Amino acid sequence: MATTTKWYEFHQSNPGGWFDPNIPLNIVIEAPDPDTANAKAVELGVYFDGQFNGIDCSCCNDRWYRVSEYDGSDTLAEATEYLSDYGEGRAAPNLFISYPYE
Numbered sequence: 001m002a003t004t005t006k007w008y009e010f011h012q013s014n015p016g017g018w019f020d021p022n023i024p025l026n027i028v029i030e031a032p033d034p035d036t037a038n039a040k041a042v043e044l045g046v047y048f049d050g051q052f053n054g055i056d057c058s059c060c061n062d063r064w065y066r067v068s069e070y071d072g073s074d075t076l077a078e079a080t081e082y083l084s085d086y087g088e089g090r091a092a093p094n095l096f097i098s099y100p101y102e
Helices: 034-043 076-080
Strands: 006-011 026-031 095-098
Touching: 006 034, 006 076, 026 034, 026 076, 076 095
Parallel strands: 026 095
Antiparallel strands: 006 026
């Protein structure tokens, strides 16, 4: 029986008024569940709880947020439909897609 996967989108916020130029603004990951997507995101350089850990400024919220079961899209096209083009021209790519899930 094949594993059903979903597409999960991670969008980089800009705490402190800047984006991390070493990580794409948007990351879309194909995974069987949100926990797997979150773990893959961490492997790609995403971090969570930046304010709590003193990485992100306390007035601007966290740079990254974990995805949940409600964030999964059935197709790549659906997951990327509303991606922001804010940040175009940065040194890092605007979008990174991680697929297929293995």
